[in-house]
Amino acid sequence: MTFSSYEKMTGVIRNIQSGGSCCSLLISVSVDEEPVNFVVSGDTMVVDNVRLRRGMRVAVFYDTSLPAPAIFPPQYQAELVTALRGGQDVALRFFDGTLTAEDNSLKLNLSPLTRIETMNGQRFLCSPENQDLLVYYTTTTRSIPPQTTPQRIVVMCPVQ
Secondary structure, eight states: OOOTTEEEEEEEEEEEEEOSSTTOEEEEEEETTEEEEEEEOTTSEEGGGOOOOTTOEEEEEEETTSOOOOOSSOEEEEEEEEEOOTTOEEEEEEEOTTSBBTTSSOEEOOOTTOEEEETTSOBOOSOOTTEEEEEEESOOOSSSSOEEOOSEEEEOOOOO
16 A cells, blocks of 8 residues: 555644544544544544544544545545654655655664554564655654654555
8 A cells, every 4th residue: 555645734633523424533633723624434544543532632644636525624534543742743654775755754763762563563573664654753853854763663564
């Protein structure tokens, strides 16, 4: 599965309501002080299966290749949702053999403290190079590309 058409919005959940069926939610996220609605369905990946709550800081990834209704506030189908701690950021990109993002937006410097796991929480026993990775980090250098030592990496293993 490729994530190249995914975009991220980061904000705080302001409201949660029924998404029109018993298996979906509509979450309203405050992004730069503006509301953005996301449909969280049974197909949406929620990292660590956390229960979404009001006041929670999240990053929501949506597929820009899917149609979206022309309404205000904007509404998108959430493909992946992850909770973030204060000061934490997340990137979902393909990282090459040098652990540089395909779009040159980030370079990873692994440390023994970097947790590397699969989406279901199992340890990833191989090298994370040449994979789609969900990378959690706090600070980056001012170099090009920015470099970081990630706290956690989730390898987005292809479905067999």
